[in-house]
Amino acid sequence: MSRIRGFEAKIQKELLQTHRNGWDENCEKKSEGQSCYTKDDAEKQQIAELVSKLPRLDKIFTVHRKIGEGTFSSVYLGSLRAHSPLPDASKRWFAIKHLVPTAHPARIEHELRCLRDIGGKNNVIGVDLCLRNLDTIVFVMPYIPHRKFSEYVGEMDAVELAAYMRALLIALRHVHSFGVIHRDVKPSNFLYDRENRRLGLHGSSFLSYTIREVASKRLYRAHEPxxxxxxxxxxxxxxxxxxxxxxxxxxxxxxxxxxxxxxxxxxxxxxxxPPAAPGAKACALCRLPRPHxxxxxxxxxxxxxxxxxxxxxxxxxxxxxxxxxxxxxxxxxxxxxxxxxxxxxxxxxx
The missing domain is CATH 1.10.510.10 (Transferase(Phosphotransferase) domain 1)
Structure with missing residues (x-):
């Protein structure tokens, strides 16, 4: 029940935020006299183009909205069409990752293989389905409701932080056991459902390595340093x-x-x-009072x-x-x- 309540609260919060944003903030007029073209309109157009290029996706899933965008992909929130009559809290939700058509086939194949072999356990997000039609490819993965790291990091105490770090390191230990490193470890790639204590590492930047590569000092080279x-x-x-x-x-x-x-x-x-005491000595390096x-x-x-x-x-x-x-x-x-x-x-x- 806690998971359902947490999800309902998140959906309500997102709907409220969308309402607060209002029409005016999203409205972008191309020129005087033309009708408003909102960000929602742009997302709907992108979703329509995606399902038209990949009809099988539209038969299995309802694609609701965009929830993320990066250099190599866009991510959408989806649910099973078979679950359409159910309330939101009872539906099964997915993250549908659409890879940009210019991605190299070898990169796509490698990422899919890593998700299949490594994901699904030890806090590493796996893949449930891969669909392809010509140059349109999507990975369908479990969706973890989450907030931005900046919204909760200041609220975390030592116990919660230790649990968060332990979960992340367990995921990385699992990834490394396959002879693979993750080149883009950052909060936005480690999703945290704080209400239900669910965490998951996205594997969008896996890199295989060998003992020779480690010896040649290539290990932990950052993807986006x-x-x-x-x-x-x-x-x-x-x-x-x-x-x-x-x-x-x-x-x-x-x-x-x-x-x-x-x-x-x-x-x-x-x-x-704390306030600096009158006459307190300043740091010899930064010249600020010691408490500062x-x-x-x-x-x-x-x-x-x-x-x-x-x-x-x-x-x-x-x-x-x-x-x-x-x-x-x-x-x-x-x-x-x-x-x-x-x-x-x-x-x-x-």
């Missing part, structure tokens, strides 16, 4: 340059950065800093922790694990299996 300056702000330029040197590369930056303290940063994101400083203390190793200590409701070992997982050198960064044995995740198990 963050900008080096973004990493430099968080980690500092020193760790990035040392990792590059260890991999036979050289990283040149416009200016050196010291990096931020994860513990201080978490405390700042969770609430305003986010600079990393090089004398305290980020990957070590103190028993019984914590920040903003999180134990110190949580920050130590985060520091280890952010290690830029892949040979020093723990594997998913090793991370699961870390005290923050091991001790918090129910």
């Amino acid at each position: 963050p900008a080096p300056q973004t990493l430099a702000d968080l980690l500092g330029t020193g760790p990035l340059q040392r990792a590059a040197e260890a991999l036979g590369r050289r990283l040149v930056t416009s200016s050196p950065r010291r990096g931020l303290c994860l513990r201080k940063l978490c405390a700042r994101l969770r609430g305003p800093p 400083c986010l600079c990393r203390d090089e004398a305290v190793p980020a990957a070590e922790w103190r028993e019984g200590a914590g920040v903003a409701g999180f134990p110190d070992c949580a920050f130590a694990l985060a520091a280890r997982l952010l290690e830029p050198d892949p040979r020093r960064r723990p594997s998913a299996a090793q991370a699961l044995a870390h005290p923050f995740l091991a001790e918090a198990r129910p």
